[in-house]
Amino acid sequence: MVRLYEYQGKNLLKSVGIPVPEGDIVTTPYEAVKVAEKIGKPVVIKAQILTTGRFKAGGIKFANTPLEAEGVARELLGKEIKGLKVEKLLAEEKLNVEKEFFLSIIVNDSYKVKGPTILFSTEGGVDVEEVMEKHPEKISSVNVNYLHGFQPSDAQKLVLKLIESPNVVASISDIARKLYDVFTKNDASTVEVNPLVLTRDGRIIAADCRITIDDNSTFRHPEFKVELPRDMARPPTELEKIAWKVEEEDYRGTCYFVQLNPNIHEVEKGGYIAFHGIGGGASMLAADALMRRGLKLATYADTSGNPAASKVYRAIKILLSIPGLEGYCLAGAVLANQEQWYHAYALVKALREEARLRPGFPALILIAGNKERETHRIIREGLKDVPLRWELYGRDNIYNMDFLADRMITLIKDYKRKQETSPPKEYEGKQGPLGEHLSFTSQTGKVTISLARCIAPKCGFACIKADRWYGRACLKIEGGKPALTGSPEQLKRLCNECLACEVECELYGGKAITIELPLHGLDEFRRKYRVPV
Amino acid sequence: MAIIIDEKTTVLVQGITGRTGEFATRLMVEYGTKVVAGVTPGRGGEQVWGVPVYNTVKEAIEEHGPMDMSATFVPAPLVKNAALEALDAGIKTLVMPVERVPLHDILEIIARAKEKNARVIGPGTLGIISPGKALCGWIGGAKEVAEEAFKPGHVGVISRSGGQTSTVSWTICREGLGISTAVHTGTEVVVGTTAAEYLELFEKDPETDLVVMFGEIGGVMESEAAEVIKEGRFTKPLVVYIAGRSLPSGIRFSHASAFIQRGRDTAESKERLLKEAGAYVVNSPLELALTSAKILKR
Numbered sequence: 001m002v003r004l005y006e007y008q009g010k011n012l013l014k015s016v017g018i019p020v021p022e023g024d025i026v027t028t029p030y031e032a033v034k035v036a037e038k039i040g041k042p043v044v045i046k047a048q049i050l051t052t053g054r055f056k057a058g059g060i061k062f063a064n065t066p067l068e069a070e071g072v073a074r075e076l077l078g079k080e081i082k083g084l085k086v087e088k089l090l091a092e093e094k095l096n097v098e099k100e101f102f103l104s105i106i107v108n109d110s111y112k113v114k115g116p117t118i119l120f121s122t123e124g125g126v127d128v129e130e131v132m133e134k135h136p137e138k139i140s141s142v143n144v145n146y147l148h149g150f151q152p153s154d155a156q157k158l159v160l161k162l163i164e165s166p167n168v169v170a171s172i173s174d175i176a177r178k179l180y181d182v183f184t185k186n187d188a189s190t191v192e193v194n195p196l197v198l199t200r201d202g203r204i205i206a207a208d209c210r211i212t213i214d215d216n217s218t219f220r221h222p223e224f225k226v227e228l229p230r231d232m233a234r235p236p237t238e239l240e241k242i243a244w245k246v247e248e249e250d251y252r253g254t255c256y257f258v259q260l261n262p263n264i265h266e267v268e269k270g271g272y273i274a275f276h277g278i279g280g281g282a283s284m285l286a287a288d289a290l291m292r293r294g295l296k297l298a299t300y301a302d303t304s305g306n307p308a309a310s311k312v313y314r315a316i317k318i319l320l321s322i323p324g325l326e327g328y329c330l331a332g333a334v335l336a337n338q339e340q341w342y343h344a345y346a347l348v349k350a351l352r353e354e355a356r357l358r359p360g361f362p363a364l365i366l367i368a369g370n371k372e373r374e375t376h377r378i379i380r381e382g383l384k385d386v387p388l389r390w391e392l393y394g395r396d397n398i399y400n401m402d403f404l405a406d407r408m409i410t411l412i413k414d415y416k417r418k419q420e421t422s423p424p425k426e427y428e429g430k431q432g433p434l435g436e437h438l439s440f441t442s443q444t445g446k447v448t449i450s451l452a453r454c455i456a457p458k459c460g461f462a463c464i465k466a467d468r469w470y471g472r473a474c475l476k477i478e479g480g481k482p483a484l485t486g487s488p489e490q491l492k493r494l495c496n497e498c499l500a501c502e503v504e505c506e507l508y509g510g511k512a513i514t515i516e517l518p519l520h521g522l523d524e525f526r527r528k529y530r531v532p533v
Numbered sequence: 534m535a536i537i538i539d540e541k542t543t544v545l546v547q548g549i550t551g552r553t554g555e556f557a558t559r560l561m562v563e564y565g566t567k568v569v570a571g572v573t574p575g576r577g578g579e580q581v582w583g584v585p586v587y588n589t590v591k592e593a594i595e596e597h598g599p600m601d602m603s604a605t606f607v608p609a610p611l612v613k614n615a616a617l618e619a620l621d622a623g624i625k626t627l628v629m630p631v632e633r634v635p636l637h638d639i640l641e642i643i644a645r646a647k648e649k650n651a652r653v654i655g656p657g658t659l660g661i662i663s664p665g666k667a668l669c670g671w672i673g674g675a676k677e678v679a680e681e682a683f684k685p686g687h688v689g690v691i692s693r694s695g696g697q698t699s700t701v702s703w704t705i706c707r708e709g710l711g712i713s714t715a716v717h718t719g720t721e722v723v724v725g726t727t728a729a730e731y732l733e734l735f736e737k738d739p740e741t742d743l744v745v746m747f748g749e750i751g752g753v754m755e756s757e758a759a760e761v762i763k764e765g766r767f768t769k770p771l772v773v774y775i776a777g778r779s780l781p782s783g784i785r786f787s788h789a790s791a792f793i794q795r796g797r798d799t800a801e802s803k804e805r806l807l808k809e810a811g812a813y814v815v816n817s818p819l820e821l822a823l824t825s826a827k828i829l830k831r
Contacts, residue, residue: 214637282696302786304696
């Protein structure tokens with residue numbers, strides 16, 4: 001569900017012939033004067049922000065003269081209302097209201113309907129939920145057969161139930177049918193006109209409108225220039241935009257990322273953990289259980305649908321970019337269908353990097369399902385020398401969330417009591433010059449193998465074994481050293497970004513392989529909030 | 534008996550040569566599902582895991598006779614055409630595993646299915662399984678997981694989460710019980726078959742003694758389950774857990790349907806309605822299995 005601004009919605013209404021108030025969008029006080037002059041009547045000036053209750057919050061003001069309009073526009077532009085910055089205003093003629101109605105189209109998920117339902121009420125201008133509860137007799141509804149469309153007779157029936165005047169019935173049922181056109185033409189999930197105003201001079205006008213577009217259909221509607229097609233009642237945060245880029249540029253699996261508390265400055269003060277689930281149901285049940293146990297979650301992330309290891313790695317890096325975190329929890333409370341070793345390698349690569357930046361950091365890991373034993377082996381081996389407070393659990397604890405929450409709390413307490421300042425001596429990153437090397441570009445990153453650092457065959461060709469097992473045979477042995485099996489073009493398509501070769505070389509070889517997986521804007525974000533890079 | 538699918542059900546796979554279609558076909562064939570034919574336009578004459586491929590549904594039916602069920606493994610923007618083709622060819626059950634199908638396409642598919650008296654499972658379903666008999670979709674992911682998580686028995690499972698369909702079933706089997714049929718309803722805002730309808734089918738199934746439901750915030754599915762019980766159309770025990778209780782409204786969580794919009798689709802209100810109707814509402818997913826065991830072994 002992508003919410004449209006009021007002015008975007010009204011443009012859609014206008015395009016099918018539904019009357020809307022005379023007016024225009026303005027971005028400067030000067031433009032407000034011009035529009036008010038052109039209207040030549042008292043105007044209403046409405047902040048274009050995606051929230052309800054704008055009037056009460058001071059986002060809707062009236063102006064009797066162009067001069068007043070300038071003042072109002074000056075006051076509203078740039079102001080923050082409910083945490084949203086006002087950048088655009090809609091200046092419109094002020095209507096003389098005789099009566100207010102409500103008209104909307106929703107997708108009714110009831111088993112009796114499973115289709116569009118049109119709702120009409122003579123109690124407009126207020127929350128329709130309230131009307132439903134207090135005055136159900138003042139609401140009428142019609143279910144539409146999607147194959148047949150919204151028929152004129154149905155539209156009339158809808159309105160006739162509550163209104164007698166034939167003229168008003170004719171006008172509103174005509175508007176209702178046009179609204180249905182807006183619904184179908186734009187792949188909307190809801191359209192709502194509240195209030196639909198009957199003016200003292202007998203006109204019927206859509207005074208406000210809220211339209212949401214189905215987020216699975218945005219590919220059909222480039223005209224809406226959707227920044228992040230994901231259901232959200234507030235605009236996306238910086239990190240959510242970075243995460244969306246990852247999702248957009250890599251179709252393998254999904255990576256959901258939302259900040260449960262979007263206020264970074266509040267989170268920064270401490271007391272929060274990064275939450276990362278695997279699968280929708282698992283993520284929800286685990287988040288629930290952790291919160292019930294008193295843990296504060298800064299994020300809700302979900303990597304599932306068999307994502308590439310590189311995608312999971314990026315998700316973890318984004319999660320750990322939130323300032324002030326006191327722990328990380330991977331809650332895979334699911335007997336997953338996907339092979340979990342890609343999550344394992346992503347986790348090992350990300351946590352090995354992060355451990356250098358935040359020694360002693362708590363990481364609680366629950367992962368189960370397809371290839372669980374192998375997955376656990378990878379994580380255990382990969383983190384054994386890493387200075388983190390990590391614990392790993394599997395299927396025996398899949399629904400044991402209270403216990404896991406308590407473990408998380410214990411790890412955090414311990415971490416806060418004695419925070420390590422630097423990683424232990426024996427744990428060091430990649431060293432020595434790159435020297436002679438091989439490299440190729442993968443689908444979303446770059447693989448570099450330093451032959452100068454490579455210790456093969458002493459390592460038993462750890463990278464090549466890993467590549468055979470988890471990758472797609474991008475590497476081979478040539479003259480006792482690793483070599484590439486194809487041209488850069490071939491390797492770009494072949495490499496599945498399993499990250500196994502890098503991790504295994506780091507553990508058993510000469511720390512000779514580096515897989516760079518860029519995340520645009522993440523380092524800048526981290527520097528801005530003083531998170532180590 | 535089980536519901537909707539058993540060892541006699543004949544299955545067609547649309548999009549059989551695609552990455553996921555091929556993967557799921559292998560799983561279904563290995564599990565023992567009667568996969569009769571596959572369709573991919575332009576790939577007629579090929580074979581996938583021993584299953585013959587045709588260019589159109591009509592061709593497949595001309596060759597093999599009417600089929601009971603189709604699994605549509607085609608990219609989301611093409612799902613509508615595939616589904617309508619199957620419905621027009623007379624297939625009465627569609628299993629639609631693809632996520633992110635455009636909403637208005639779903640509405641059209643469901644409306645057409647209603648007209649043809651056909652059933653749609655999903656979209657966004659991991660599938661349906663009657664343990665020891667057959668599965669349709671990619672539930673389980675691998676034969677060994679499917680066999681481990683789903684043992685034959687008398688508990689019906691309805692889940693709004695794909696992964697939890699296996700996980701809940703696995704915990705139920707760990708308690709020494711088994712599954713008659715387990716189904717994932719699908720991830721989308723509106724799905725072809727809802728909990729209310731599955732409950733009515735389970736009511737008629739003599740093999741099912743009890744139904745377990747993994748619910749979520751958002752939508753009306755759980756509230757309508759309560760309604761079906763109240764109206765006496767489901768009389769067996771129903772054990773329900775609803776995920777997402779602590780999550781805030783106004784954000785979609787993973788599934789398109791897990792989105793609290795209007796206050797009546799919160800965990801609290803659903804739990805209240807279900808309790809009033811006489812369902813067993815539990816506080817954690819583990820209790821789904823424990824409570825079922827207690828009820829059935831009583």
